[in-house]
Amino acid sequence: MLRFLRYSLPLLAVLILSLASAPTTACPFCSMQGQTLAGEVAGADMVLFGTLANANIKDDTTDLVLDSVVKTNDLVAGKKVVTLPKYLEPDKLTQYKFLVFCYIFKGKIDPYRGMAMKPDSDIVAYLKGVQELKDKKPAERLPFYFKYLDNADPEISMDAFKEFANADYKDYREMAKNLPADKLAGWLRDRNTPGFRIGLYGSLLGHCGKDKDATLLRSLIDDPERKLSSGVDGVMAGYTMIKPKEGWEYTKSLMKDPNKEFLMRYAGLRAARFLHDFRPDLVDKKELADGVAQLLNQKDIADLAVEDLRKWGCADMTNRVLALRETEAYTTLPIVRRSVLRFALSFPDVAADSAYVAEQRKSNAQGVSEAEEILKLEQAK
Template sequence: MWWRPRAGRLMPRLDIVACLWLALVGTLSGSQSLYACPFCSAQGVTLSKEVEQATFVVHGKLINARLLNVQDGTGTTDLVIETIIKPHEYLKDKKILTLPRYVPTGGQDDVRFIVFFDVFMGRLDPFRGIPVKDKALVEYLQKAHALKDAKQPERLKLFFDYLEHPDPEINTDAYKEFGNTSLEDVVQWIRSTDRDHVRKKLTQWLRSNETPALRYGFYAFLLGLCGHKEDATVLHDLLKQRERDLVSGLDGVLTGLTLLRPEEGLQAIDHILSNEKEDFTRRYAALRAVRFLWDNPPPGVQREALLVSVTKLLRQGDIADLAIEDLRKWKRWEFAESIFGLYAQPSHNVPIIQRAILRYAISCAQQAQGKVGQLAQTFLAQRRKEDPKRVQDVEELLKFDEQLSKPAGAGL
């Protein structure tokens, strides 16, 4: 494979759930979850986007590689065109293209290349080549390019069926298409697609030991959106099988379970968060699930129940700072006294937790009313006497973070 970046280019319950989520995400214009599908770890420039950006793309056989300068490795190679993936007038009546590159194939007659081209001032610029031994990737790119003007929910119908294709180049790219898709478009796709087909595929993949561990969370989340209550059994089985290396997708599995069976999902989350002996990565994954459910509460999930679970992290010294910061963002000042009481505890006497407590106190003093606001002001006054520089530094960092979080175009 060769690649060169181009200058100046940037790389019956079902309907209720889907409609609810569609209505919900439509109100989340300020939420990060609107811009990228949650629980999908792959993002970046997709092959279909590269095809769109290229002047034309062809597939064929490389022959006659000629080395013209041994010192710098320059030369030429002929490309016999077999398939045109993205057409262009430059290709009219052409069967062979001469590439301004020396690309020896080592006598592998069964290897073909998909080559991406730019044309600048009439000169060919092949900027990427992908070796292939069959036409699976060619057909995938042709189908994707045929849908270039379609809306993303319609395009996802194609990419879904390629998520577990045996060619890693293809399935990774299809996965990346979902990773670049907004939550709103995913819900629209769920509404318009054959949900029984999607559900059967998802349960099959989630039961398979061959499925990459990184995808369990995403598949579980999709199953939560389109599955039946009985599908929760598949997710319960995943939670029990520690050997499946589930940590990277645990947040999605917990969220999917909560969508299918809210009470059981919340119990699973609470069980993890309340156990301070549980591995940190699992508790953090459960917290990520809570964050998503807090921002996008589905039917049967009350935020108060989520709060009960999150506050169990406050006394866990290795993760308390994360819980405190979430409570600050959620403006839950009723926990102020408990949080301020942690400041002097030996288990929490570390800079990262004390900074989180100070951030909470500063926001609480500014926004809370009555006794809670006064409590925060008193707490800050005591901290300023002890270490005014630390409080000042936290105040400045908090102001900076708040500026960064403002929507684009908002005043300073």
């Protein structure tokens, strides 16, 4: 389905896809970016934690017996009980404590979000730590969040993960060298670890792991029972960080095999992007380009390979890219033709590219115009 949608994209969608594929300042191997509790606490006027009691349906109120004040306000100074202007049915809520986010509007409490927490939750200690670190640089905050990645409270664990997901690679590159490799390896071995975390954990292990961890990372990809469907790019990158030559050769072999599932070959491409953009010290850029160029012969992913080669300035790949004109992919898939055209437009000083563009201006003037517009928008970012 994914490939079908990409093949039939109209111009507007192509524009969006092109812009969305540009590098972003976030974890390269995480897909759960978003608002964190640190951001929510910062945006609230007051944050309270306690037990609900004395629900009054007539007055539409419920008391919150305070255990802790995470973020205070003069309205609750010295109070042990705060009355919330909302009736909350007590019989359904007695097993939980509540974290309540409030605005103060015209001198009154306006609770706008409540999170039900188990009584033994570490949420108060966690949020106090978050508050203490709020003015620190990401690299100084992330070791704190690492300790909570496996917290028993799913709200805390997910929030800690989001802090990594929102962090740029440079924010955790050095910090990751000092992480406990055995703990990361244990999380990766655990079949209950959510798939969306595998990429982050694999890449973190790549910074602090040893040869035995490289063996583990490779086994995760090879294991037919695990059948990893997400995070494989981070595992490949981690393997390559520990053993650059061996890891990259293995990744290339996976990309080269057209019989491998699309997601596996695409993971190899994403790993190559990471190595190119963030770790050029590990694999020579020409080696990376040659590895990605293997995908040009594969109908379902050729356009993505062309796009990366273009963005990497690989004018020397012109002959291999233009050779796609003789393939079924070029003949039957507009998305492939568009990628080839954008490639040629990007290298006007290369005779073969210039000749191809001139030919296209005669037979497909609108397509050339649209491609030029996409490139202008891309360059403006």
